[in-house]
Amino acid sequence: MGPVIGMSPDKKAETPGVQELVGSRAATCGMGTLPEAESAASPKATSVDKGLGDDEELTNLNWLHENLLQNFTLGTEAQPSVSPLYDIEGGGAVPASSSSSSCSRAQEKDSLKSKPPYSFSLLIYMAIEQSRNKCLPVKEIYSWILDHFPYFANAPTGWKNSVRHNLSLNKCFRKVERNLGKANGKGSLWCVDPEYRPNLIQALKKQHFPAAHAFCTPPASPPSGSSPPRHLILQDQGCSLKESDIDAATAMMLLNSSPEQHRMQCGKPQQSRVLPQKRSYSHHHHHSSSSSSSSRMPGVQDNPIDLSRPETAVVSNDPKEDHNYSATFQHCASRSSVSRSSVSSLSSVDEAYEYTPQARRAGSEGFHSDEDSDLAEELEQANDRLGDSGYGTQQRAAKGPASKKPRKEVKQEIDEELKEAAGSLLHLAGIRTCLDASRRTAKSKKKKKKEEKECCHFFVRRLC
């Protein structure tokens, strides 16, 4: 990621109102992260681009915290205005920053300054995936990013251009006409091309995001007391785990990670460069050799992710093949016969939005019916589990409430469990990180050490 800071500040604001809103929100909730944890992480995390040492690791754990917890609120749509971490830290309603310590203040300050370690593609992906209907208008994507990464609230507005650029250019994202849309505003909806979801998840994982699988659409069967537990596979260890074990397992990953893993989890932000572009936008890409392209994205094949979702495990139509620009472009035509399940992602949406692929891409798109039907069902059920808000209100209103209540309860239970698990995991991770950081930054300033100490003490207290 290039420095956003370098963007010309005199550019006109694209959405003037939002910054204020989010800025103030961020100020009140402090990004909704564990304040003490982040206080250790944040203080010097203002620069992500260069020369980051020990602090950066903490910073990235910071993001890990946020996103882990976000995703552990499985089955609930991200509530932009309410951080998912509220629940964990404050027992439900208390903003994290209400425990006003010097840590939380510093953290709030720095959360606004530190740049997310995720590429725009991943940010967009996360936004879309956490939306109820798995598709969002650009504006909502902006909002999600602003809500979850307040850094952008204060950053120059070129990032929105980048977001749009990514949406247009990245094959992972597909434009969807919304015919009911006038009331919802202009512009199209954007969704994630299921075919490329594995890529995105892989990219997320590569970006110190062990819980990337949580961005996967939940399995077909609705959660119930009798439903079989979801099994997750920790990519680097090949362990198959029940969800209830994930806290311990992921904690193990954090605590016993190899240097490489540790770097992934705590180290310098790395953007995964695995996401396919829709076309070539630079001449030299056209005649670039395919030598390196075939060697990229090792994880997709080497570490198939159990994503509790059929398509995610299917990488046979491997987009990695055309993940480089030239190949991407050339494969477009051949991909016309390739199974396409985008529509399936929208199956539950198409009551609200009619899916009409854009002409530019429609030429190369057919949709796979078999997979679609399965996924449609799956998504329908998944969407049933999701909370309210967003675009699907009408259709839910049409449904009877009778079938909803038990699911809701179950969902709540699961959420509780997951939050708890995530909480303890993060505490462990926080301790680990704090200790590591203290060790490595032995030479660093006393002030910093003090903050780390506070952080560690906090976690130890919490554990006890």
Add this chain to the structure above:
DNA sequence: TCAGAATTAAACATGG
């Protein structure tokens, strides 16, 4: 060092 991926900036078109 290099190729490719990602970011950033900018121009332009379109539609509300």
Add this chain to the structure above:
DNA sequence: CCCATGTTTAATTCTG
């Protein structure tokens, strides 16, 4: 005309 959205190109930066 303004603004949001979407597309495209180009330059730059970063990373494996």
